[in-house]
Amino acid sequence: MTKGHLVVDSIFKSYVTSKNRPRIQVLSDLTFSVASGEFISLFGPNGCGKTTLLRLMAGLEQPDSGSIWLDERPPVLGRVGVIFQNYRDSLFPWLTAIDNVAYPLYMNGLSRSVARARAICMCEELGLSFDLKTYPYLLSGGQQQLVANARALAYNPEVLLMDEPFSSLDYETSIVLEDTLLEVWNKTRKTIIFVSHDIDEALYLADRLILLTRLPATVKTCMDIPFVRPRTQSIRLQPDYATLKQRSIDTFLEEVNR
Numbered sequence: 633m634t635k636g637h638l639v640v641d642s643i644f645k646s647y648v649t650s651k652n653r654p655r656i657q658v659l660s661d662l663t664f665s666v667a668s669g670e671f672i673s674l675f676g677p678n679g680c681g682k683t684t685l686l687r688l689m690a691g692l693e694q695p696d697s698g699s700i701w702l703d704e705r706p707p708v709l710g711r712v713g714v715i716f717q718n719y720r721d722s723l724f725p726w727l728t729a730i731d732n733v734a735y736p737l738y739m740n741g742l743s744r745s746v747a748r749a750r751a752i753c754m755c756e757e758l759g760l761s762f763d764l765k766t767y768p769y770l771l772s773g774g775q776q777q778l779v780a781n782a783r784a785l786a787y788n789p790e791v792l793l794m795d796e797p798f799s800s801l802d803y804e805t806s807i808v809l810e811d812t813l814l815e816v817w818n819k820t821r822k823t824i825i826f827v828s829h830d831i832d833e834a835l836y837l838a839d840r841l842i843l844l845t846r847l848p849a850t851v852k853t854c855m856d857i858p859f860v861r862p863r864t865q866s867i868r869l870q871p872d873y874a875t876l877k878q879r880s881i882d883t884f885l886e887e888v889n890r
Contacts, residue, residue, distance in 0.1 A: 636668040636823035638689065641825035641853070643698035645684060646848075658684050662698070662846035669821040673834035675880070676844030676852075679889050682827045683717060685849075686793045689825065691712045701823045702791060715788030719780035723768040729779045729845045730755065736787040754786035758798045758812055773800045778842055783811070787814055799829070808864065810837060818862060831880055832868060841880060845887055852887055855880060 642660075645659040658681040674682050687693045689700055691707040692714075700707055716722055723732050730751055737747035755764055760778050768776055768780050772862050777800045784792060798806040810833065817824060828834040834841055841855040857876065867873050 637703055637822060638665075638666040638707070638791055638825070639699075640664050640685075640689070641699045641701070642697035643688065643700065644696045645681070645688065645693075646696055659688075659695070660850050662844075664842055664851055664854065666823055666825060668823055668876075670840070671817060671824045671838045672826065673838035673841050674825060674827045674844065675829075675831065675841055675884070676849060677832050677846050677884075678829075679845050680846055681849040683795055684846065686714065686716075686795055686825070686827060689791075690793055704848070709790070710847075711789060712791045713787050714793045715780050715783040715784045715795060717795040717799065719777045719797075719800075720768070722780055723776060724765060725769055726764050727776075728767055729760075729762075729771065732779055733783045733786050736783060740787070750785050750847045751782070754782045757816065758782050758785070759808065774802065774805065776876075777801060778805075778809075788820065789822070791825070793887050794824065794826045794873065796827055796829055798833070806833070811865070813837065814861075814863060831877060831884070833875060835842060835873070835880065836863065836865070836868065843880070843883055843887070846890075853883055 641663055643659050643662040646655040646657045648655050662685070676682060688695055689707055690709060690712045702711060724735065725794065727735060730748060733755060734747040734751035737750055738744060758778060758781065760782060762775055768779065771779070777797065783798050798809055801809065814837065826837055835857055838857055841857060843852045843855070844850070845852045855876070859873065
């Protein structure tokens, strides 16, 4: 049975920010689906609820109404892996970098030696060149983010949710990791939902771009990204890529300026 089919059906979500103030509607009648093995980029205005949506898809929060199904069951951590934007808070400060990567594997029943071996392989695949015996608080922000990325990928979940996972990395490292992520995805064909603030990144990586509206967020449009795989960075030089990028930016600005 193919795994990783995600359905988001008529989701509404609101929050109370403080006492005596009205609830803020964050998501409104949000509906889309992601096929098993599909790579989706989520893009939208700042503060439009992208991280809230990821938390709902991970099963960390529940919607006010509507439903989310992963292979016809509610999503739960374990089946869903998450790389959060606040990656620093997700790392255990008392564990070394390699033990942070291996931790979910221990918890999934692997022996310490097997878990560490798999963690080391993933770190090597991602090109982590710093000392993996170092504790997180001694690492730079970019290195901490790389550890968080490696941990989510090593665990090999059915669905991987990525919330701006390259945001703290320098441009050179980001470009390298884009290609590394595509190599890993090409091997595993895991379902990936990738939140990005960079339209080039979003278009280069994904099969489809889902553009969200301002609050309360719903789907404004879905755009197919037709470029053949495997991809190289050179597609950014193609006229068709420039046309799709301009169309995406125009649609985004239409929403921001409405």
